[in-house]
Amino acid sequence: MTDTALGITRSIAGQPWHWRRASADMASENLAPDDLVTQLLLARGVARDDLERQRVPTLRGFMPDPALFRDMDSAAARLADAVEAKEAITIFGDYDVDGATSAALLVRLLRDLDVPVGAYIPDRLMEGYGPSGAALVKIGAAGSKLVVTVDCGAQAFEAIAEANAAGVETIIVDHHQCATTLPAAFAVVNPNRLDEVPDAAVHGNLAAVGVAFLLGAALLRELRTRGFFANRAEPALIELLDLVALGTVADVARLTGFNRALVTQGLKIMARRGNIGLAALMDAARLTKAPTATDMGFALGPRINAGGRVGKSDLGVRLLTTSDPDEAAEISQELNRLNEERRAIEAGVLEEALAMSERAGNAPVAIVAGPGWHPGVIGIVAGRLKEKLHRPAIVIAVDEAGVGKGSGRSISGVDLGAAILAAKEMGLLVAGGGHAMAAGLTVAADKLDAFGAFLNERLAADVERASGDRALLIDAVLAPRGISPLWCEAIESAGPYGAGWPAPRVATGPVRIVEAGIVGTDHVRLIVSGDDGARFKAIAFRSAETELGQTLLHARGRKLWLAGRAKRDDWGSRPAAELHLEDAAFAD
DSSP, X not given: OOOBSTTOSSOTTSOOEEESSTTOOSBGGGSOXXXXXXXXXXXXXXXXXXXXXXXXXXXXXHOOOGGGSTTHHHHHHXXXXXXXHTOOEEEEEOSSHHHHHHHHHHHHHHXXXXXXXXXXXXXXXXXXXXXOXXXXXXXXXXXXXXEEEESOXXXXXXXXXXXXXXXXXXEEEOOSOOOSSXXXXXXXXXXXXXXXXXXXXXXXXXXXXXXXXXXXXXXXXXXXXXXXXXXXXXXXGGGGHHHHHHHHHHTTOOXXXXXXXXXXXXXXXXXXXXXXXXXXXXXXXXXXXXXXXXXXXXXIHHHHHHHHHHSOTTHHHXXXXXXXXXXXXXXXXXXXXXXXXXXXXXXXXXXXXXXXXXXXXXXXXXXXXXXXXXXXXXXXXXXXXXXXXXXXXXXXXXXXXXEEEEEEEOOTTOOXXXXXXXHHHTTOOSEEEEXXXXXXXXXXXXXXXXXXXXXXXXXXXXXXXXXXXXXXXXOEEEOGGGOXXXXXXXXXXXXXXXXTBOOOOEEEEEEEEEEEEEETTTEEEEEEEETTSOEEEEEETTOTTSHHHHHHHTOTTSEEEEEEEEEEEOSSSSOEEEEEEEEEEEOX
């Protein structure tokens, strides 16, 4: 167990504060930037002999040989045959950001190779998740006898069998957990195959778009070996890294190792605005500066997702593959509108789900189901429940036929995807799958109770262990004057930050609250002053009704330690910094 930070064993939010790294008890404002980055890297598990490689994560330093992965070479060879024969190919993608970016990457690459290629994205409400036999047979009848599924297909046993019977070949490119047997596709490229070799299995945290990128690299290498580029230019696969970065961040893949290199380099490509659709989306989201991982996760990703959630499922792929600026602008504005509609729908479902979870008590997994809920927002609502309850959450929308479509989000240390697969194998689910942190399912209404009992029994010990380890991890303690743009600039060198590579969390104080009030949607906004005379702004998002928010609103006159993430604030006449609050503790 790491050492207690600042002697805080129980904060206002009811948790201890620990140093992320046992030796991290330091006054970080006195560290030179290089030393600060070193400390941040070490605190995120980087070995000292790997520091230099991790300071600037490059593809050369982290990219595995695609040939390590099972079926990769055979998939690349089959695609190379199709390229040489100019055979029609269809990319069948999921309707979320990872599926859209995966499909767009392969569509753009194959277009550059002069292949007749199209994309098929199923309608969430009418067709559901993943490939169906009917859809694959329809694609084949339309003239495409080779289909590549991306971000789906690992559990599509019946659909692949139907496709095979109709003479349609399939290559599955996925990252979701696999069963002991695999669909009878031509190739199944998935680092989470149970029979994957160890050197490839370590990349099981790749998003599907990362696997698609590796397939693209393997295809180009195969074509290069065949002499295909003797008289033509080879496509620049690296120029598609903006798509890889977006899909990786939006799918909340861990930003460690190869993923971190993909996102680091992808952000550089995205900043050039070479993808017309992405550039239009950045304009619609009012992003005027070089994008960050946060922008991808909170501004760009949700807008692309909105098409698949409450609008037309193919809008994301169309946006990311268009070369027409007018079409890009039109689609971006439509996604903007749909995102606002999604927010309104989400708010209603969230309110009902929260009330239902409170009535249900403290089961290890929060499972709520409601008739008429929009299936396009249940994943977001599940994430909100998980954040509020600090335990895995599953939200299920039950339709008029009594069929529930569910989405779940988990906490670190609890493998939800494996549990969902086990429930499916027990006959409790019609369909289901996913990975450790997120999963989807289909369940008959009369099996809901049995499914809930099974899941809670299976995961109870894991949830208890994960909850017992809950603590707020602190990277550094700063004097109030240290909450500054200089600090914000210095820590960016250790990014990009996201899942598995958290942005530095600092503690600062003691401070007194000068002003406190509620702004926006239940956000608590503060102005605080330290003993060193420094003042800064702080905000605790969606906290007005929580114990933390209520305490902050009525704590004037008390000295406090604050903990959160320092963010640069460029709204004023000169750069400043504010603290995005996550917790607080009394200092007197």
